[in-house]
Amino acid sequence: MPQNRTRTPKPPNPPNTSKPSAPPKPSMTWLFRYLRPVKWRMLALLLLLLATTALQLVNPQIVQRFIDQATGSGSVSGLLSLAGLYLVVAVCNQLFTVSVDYLGNDVSWRATNRIRADLLKHVLRLDMRFHNVKSPGEMIERIDGDVTHMSNFFAMFIAKIVGSFVLLAGILGYMYAYNWPIAATMTVFTVLSVGVMFRLRDIGVSASQTERQANAALYGLIEERIAGIEDVQANGGVPRLMNRYHRAMRAVFLAGRKAWMRRVLPWNVTVVLFTIAVTAVLMLSVRMYVQGQITLGMLFLFFQYTQMLNDPIEQLGDQLQEFQKAKSGMRRAQELLALRSEIAEGGQDDLPQGPLSVSFEHVSFGYNADQRILHDITFRLKPGERLGLIGRTGSGKSSISRLLLRLYNLDGGVIRVGGTDIRDLKLASLYRRVGMVTQDVQLFDGTLRDNLTLFNPELADDAILETTERLGLRPWIEAMPGGLDARLAAGGASLSAGEAQLFALTRVFLTQPSLVILDEPSSRLDAATEAILQKAVDQLLERCTGIVIAHRLATLDRVDKIMVLRQGRIVEFGARASLAQDPASEYARLLRADRQEELA
Numbered sequence: 001m002p003q004n005r006t007r008t009p010k011p012p013n014p015p016n017t018s019k020p021s022a023p024p025k026p027s028m029t030w031l032f033r034y035l036r037p038v039k040w041r042m043l044a045l046l047l048l049l050l051a052t053t054a055l056q057l058v059n060p061q062i063v064q065r066f067i068d069q070a071t072g073s074g075s076v077s078g079l080l081s082l083a084g085l086y087l088v089v090a091v092c093n094q095l096f097t098v099s100v101d102y103l104g105n106d107v108s109w110r111a112t113n114r115i116r117a118d119l120l121k122h123v124l125r126l127d128m129r130f131h132n133v134k135s136p137g138e139m140i141e142r143i144d145g146d147v148t149h150m151s152n153f154f155a156m157f158i159a160k161i162v163g164s165f166v167l168l169a170g171i172l173g174y175m176y177a178y179n180w181p182i183a184a185t186m187t188v189f190t191v192l193s194v195g196v197m198f199r200l201r202d203i204g205v206s207a208s209q210t211e212r213q214a215n216a217a218l219y220g221l222i223e224e225r226i227a228g229i230e231d232v233q234a235n236g237g238v239p240r241l242m243n244r245y246h247r248a249m250r251a252v253f254l255a256g257r258k259a260w261m262r263r264v265l266p267w268n269v270t271v272v273l274f275t276i277a278v279t280a281v282l283m284l285s286v287r288m289y290v291q292g293q294i295t296l297g298m299l300f301l302f303f304q305y306t307q308m309l310n311d312p313i314e315q316l317g318d319q320l321q322e323f324q325k326a327k328s329g330m331r332r333a334q335e336l337l338a339l340r341s342e343i344a345e346g347g348q349d350d351l352p353q354g355p356l357s358v359s360f361e362h363v364s365f366g367y368n369a370d371q372r373i374l375h376d377i378t379f380r381l382k383p384g385e386r387l388g389l390i391g392r393t394g395s396g397k398s399s400i401s402r403l404l405l406r407l408y409n410l411d412g413g414v415i416r417v418g419g420t421d422i423r424d425l426k427l428a429s430l431y432r433r434v435g436m437v438t439q440d441v442q443l444f445d446g447t448l449r450d451n452l453t454l455f456n457p458e459l460a461d462d463a464i465l466e467t468t469e470r471l472g473l474r475p476w477i478e479a480m481p482g483g484l485d486a487r488l489a490a491g492g493a494s495l496s497a498g499e500a501q502l503f504a505l506t507r508v509f510l511t512q513p514s515l516v517i518l519d520e521p522s523s524r525l526d527a528a529t530e531a532i533l534q535k536a537v538d539q540l541l542e543r544c545t546g547i548v549i550a551h552r553l554a555t556l557d558r559v560d561k562i563m564v565l566r567q568g569r570i571v572e573f574g575a576r577a578s579l580a581q582d583p584a585s586e587y588a589r590l591l592r593a594d595r596q597e598e599l600a
């Protein structure tokens with residue numbers, strides 16, 4: 001039995017916006033959370049990288065020995081073994097490098113896919129106020145593009161930073177053992193380069209963030225226009241669209257150029273320092289060679305090691321660029337994750353069995369704080385009753401259904417379903433029992449079965465076919481090649497308006513709701529389709545409470561109650577039969593106007 005419980009009034013709803021719970025702090029601990037599950041792979045990556053580093057240090061020494069033996073009194077067999085050793089080391093190095101690449105990408109995909117999934121889950125839970133102002137294109141960029149910018153960080157950052165420092169330490173350590181003046185020159189260069197890079201490490205972060213924002217806006221624009229392609233083409237809007245596209249592209253280019261120039265600044269400084277260091281080491285080594293202090297092989301080794309010094313430093317520079325990109329992506333991802341939906345979950349999940357009662361008590365609501373759309377809406381439907389909701393375009397009919405589904409919070413008043421304040425209900429419990437058929441039917445890329453069941457594998461084909469038979473959709477399914485296995489194009493382009501409505505009815509019917517809201521299409525359908533549709537609606541409403549938002553009064557013949565809305569206020573609410581018989585009622589007036597229109 002539905003129960004009406006009296007409760008103490010709830011505090012007013014929180015302000016109507018998705019809001020950050022706290023200002024996001026760019027924290028590395030957040031990223032490490034995603035690295036923890038791949039820690040063993042990362043350890044393997046690090047070991048492989050250390051092995052590659054060691055081999056990189058060994059090879060120049062083999063060449064040094066080869067040169068010294070070749071210019072001295074080395075035997076051919078000794079030279080051949082050195083050449084063979086060089087080859088083995090080079091092949092192993094290559095194998096390790098490929099493995100490092102593979103493992104790096106593996107780690108990166110695993111970690112970033114987790115972030116993508118977390119972002120998507122979070123965004124899907126955000127309220128409609130957030131989604132109303134964000135285009136899907138922008139969301140794709142935030143969920144995928146920003147995270148892709150973090151992927152290199154995950155793939156290589158830690159391993160390459162550690163690897164670079166090990167290589168630097170290896171080269172410098174070896175040089176100190178052999179020749180301290182050259183080692184000291186290299187050390188000064190290394191310390192200066194690394195110092196400059198770390199000092200300037202954040203120089204490109206905010207510019208990269210602006211670049212990401214410009215990218216997101218561009219994708220938003222593309223998505224929006226492709227989604228509205230029919231309107232764009234029909235209105236000859238392509239040139240204007242291209243104009244806006246070029247402007248957005250220009251913004252991306254300018255932001256990208258600025259971000260890149262800032263990101264590469266630290267690296268450019270090290271290039272200048274490196275050139276000075278190589279010149280100094282070459283001058284010192286040539287002098288030592290001329291004075292007979294070192295062999296030709298040693299001269300080669302010093303030169304080679306100085307060249308090699310550039311690699312880890314360049315690597316550090318690259319990683320620092322990646323780090324800046326990752327940090328900007330991370331800030332944006334954290335900003336998104338810090339947004340909290342205004343729709344708070346309730347704790348209750350029990351609702352009475354069977355059709356559910358509905359009551360609105362002094363409900364007021366506006367999409368924006370400064371414009372109220374619904375004023376003091378109060379009405380009650382008993383379990384199983386059907387309400388016909390009528391009113392002019394913009395009078396607030398769809399807004400009532402959105403509130404019933406908790407897509408927005410109320411500004412005032414209470415809505416109860418089955419006697420329970422919907423704010424106290426778990427959202428999943430509410431959606432399990434309340435179904436809605438909207439004017440826009442969204443098709444998803446999948447089979448007909450997937451689309452009818454919304455990817456619920458528990459619904460048997462027999463139940464689907466029986467429902468479609470009852471609702472009059474069966475001939476259409478049978479006409480599809482492959483029946484329930486036929487693939488549908490995403491978006492809904494493959495359905496006519498009537499088919500789309502039947503389709504949506506079937507979907508809701510299969511979920512067996514206890515309360516259903518039908519938002520009828522405003523366009524007129526042909527008489528035959530309308531008759532099928534009407535039969536389907538009647539069948540659906542047989543077993544649940546129903547609210548029918550009607551654009552044609554003819555479809556309301558079987559409802560119990562009528563509500564007439566005007567500018568967000570109830571101007572009339574009562575039993576349909578008595579309102580129809582009362583010539584002074586608004587409903588009777590509308591019926592007369594409707595008949596005259598049909599006769600005209």
Ligand SMILES: Nc1ncnc2c1ncn2[C@@H]1O[C@H](COP(=O)(O)OP(=O)(O)OP(=O)(O)O)[C@@H](O)[C@H]1O
Nearest residue numbers: 132367368373391392393394395396397398399400
């Ligand atoms: N997401 C939104 N953000 C801001 N205002 C909105 C939003 N959706 C609707 N509105 C406004 O709220 C008012 C009521 O809209 P609603 O969709 O509830 O009307 P309706 O009676 O269902 O209209 P129709 O018969 O055309 O579907 C309108 O003035 C509309 O412009």
